[in-house]
Amino acid sequence: MSSLKKTILVIGGTGAQGVPVVKALTEDSKYNVHVLTRSAASTATIELAALPGVTIIEGNAYDYDTLCRVFTGIDYAWVNTNGFAIGEKNEIYWGIRMFEIARRCNVSHFQWASLPYLSKLGNFDPKYRTGHMDGKGKVAEFISAQPTSPMKWSVLTSCMYMETLTELLAPHPSLDNPDLMIFAAPLGKGQPPLIHLADLGRYARWLFDNPERSNGMNLMVATENIGWEYLVKTFTEATGKKAVYKDITLDELFASPVFPFPDGKVGHSVSYEDPTLQTYRQNFSGFWNSWKADLVKVDYALLDEILPTRVKTLGEWMKLVGYTGERSSVLKDYRDNAKKRQKGFEEKVFRQ
Ligand SMILES: NC(=O)c1ccc[n+]([C@@H]2O[C@H](COP(=O)([O-])OP(=O)(O)OC[C@H]3O[C@@H](n4cnc5c(N)ncnc54)[C@H](OP(=O)(O)O)[C@@H]3O)[C@@H](O)[C@H]2O)c1
Structure with missing residues (x-):
């Protein structure tokens, strides 16, 4: 049996x-x-x-x-x-x-x-x-x-994982005012869903x-659609820390040491000779352009029905995990390949 x-x-x-x-x-x-x-x-x-x-x-x-x-x-x-x-x-x-x-x-x-x-x-x-x-x-x-x-x-x-607000989406302190946290993203008024x-x-x-x-x-699946003005407001409510949203261009993003990917192509475990592979810049330009244009729709009523106990808001999530804006590791692959990446991840780049 x-x-x-x-x-x-x-x-x-x-x-x-x-x-x-x-x-x-x-x-x-x-x-x-x-x-x-x-x-x-x-x-x-x-x-x-x-x-x-x-x-x-x-x-x-x-x-x-x-x-x-x-x-x-x-x-x-x-x-x-x-x-x-x-x-x-x-x-x-x-x-x-x-x-x-x-x-x-x-x-x-x-x-x-x-x-x-x-x-x-x-x-x-x-x-x-x-x-x-x-x-x-x-x-x-x-x-x-x-x-x-x-x-x-x-x-x-x-x-996007909400947890990457401590990694790829994490804020950094302003050079001019270390008490001011900057959430920088090439998002305009886009409101991407995070899970x-x-x-x-x-x-x-x-x-x-x-x-x-x-x-x-x-x-x-998603927890909530989040515009970065709303992210900043919720962050300040949850932590008492001052913060601003810096709406950057793609050029600014890719010129920044905060951008964590090296030169090369998406497909780091295979040969870069493959012409079908996109560079990180090509790939993540499409990525941010899409979130900025709000291409993805989520049926939250269905998610409420399927998982009534789900975390429903960014503020609820920040409270649950004790979010402070501090960086911590989320992606295994990113952790495993840390040494290969360019230095300067912690540098403060976007001036007010
Ligand atoms: N970042 C986001 O916000 C997000 C959101 C939704 C979906 N995703 C997608 O999720 C996928 C990655 O999964 P994850 O987010 O869980 O990433 P992750 O934390 O970096 O984990 C990578 C996973 O890939 C496995 N893996 C197998 N072969 C690998 C190889 N040759 N090189 C590197 N890793 C290998 C690893 O297994 P072992 O190391 O144990 O073998 C591990 O389970 C990507 O396709 C990504 O597009 C990402």
Whole structure:
């Protein structure tokens, strides 16, 4: 007799997004979780290995033999490929391939961690082209064209992590007045949605727990749409610290040591010779242009219904995590590659 306890394969489980997903899946004893990682010795992996029901499996997610091995004998799969590491073309290839291999291995529910397909939302205007978003969005389009039987599928579409307000989106003190914090972004009056990661984990769990509703569903998740004037106001209310929003140009962003990416292309774990890869500047120009243009819409009424206990506002989140604007690490890949990046991340660059 087969066990009633389902086993979920998690790809990308050691990352900023994957860790809260694994935590949500294991908060009770309903599921066993297999986490695929390149290293069982990383801090994130060791933390996950201590959770009840978690089995760590070492291997490369972008390798056919490994995928056949890890998808065999499991019930569900949650997949977050790393587009920053492998580039858009590989992300499209491996996303589709993982779906095919899962189906062939008789997985019964496949969940794709996606991002909005910005190029499509922006009518394919090149100014919105963002490889690390478009790649996932294109895989979501492929999956959405597949039947919902015998393998159920769900797409979990997210957005910028609220937690990166301590990293990529963190403020820095003004050179002229160290008591004044500056939130700089090339956003104009754009109000991008941000998602609290623990809630993202709960939505991932909901999609597996409720297949009668989630099969064939693309769920766009966010906590709140946040303009940077509102961010500054909420920050001051929460911390008592003075702050301003500096609406910068893309040129200012990329000239700044605060911008954390080196020269080169999005796809740092593959050859940069591939002409399909975007430079960081090209990729993140599309990214900020899209958020500035408010291309992405969120159905908050649906999210309230699915997760009534969700964090609903930025202020609530700041209180929950004790937000101070101090920097702390969020992205694993960013942490792992810290030494490769140009120095000066902490420098104060935007004068009042
Ligand atoms: N930053 C955001 O706000 C945001 C929002 C939504 C979606 N995303 C998307 O999420 C994906 C990244 O996941 P994350 O945010 O959880 O990032 P992260 O914290 O940097 O984690 C990276 C994950 O990718 C895995 N990985 C596998 N092969 C890799 C390789 N060759 N190089 C680097 N990492 C590799 C890592 O696993 P091991 O190291 O354990 O092998 C780890 O689980 C990207 O596609 C990104 O576009 C980001």
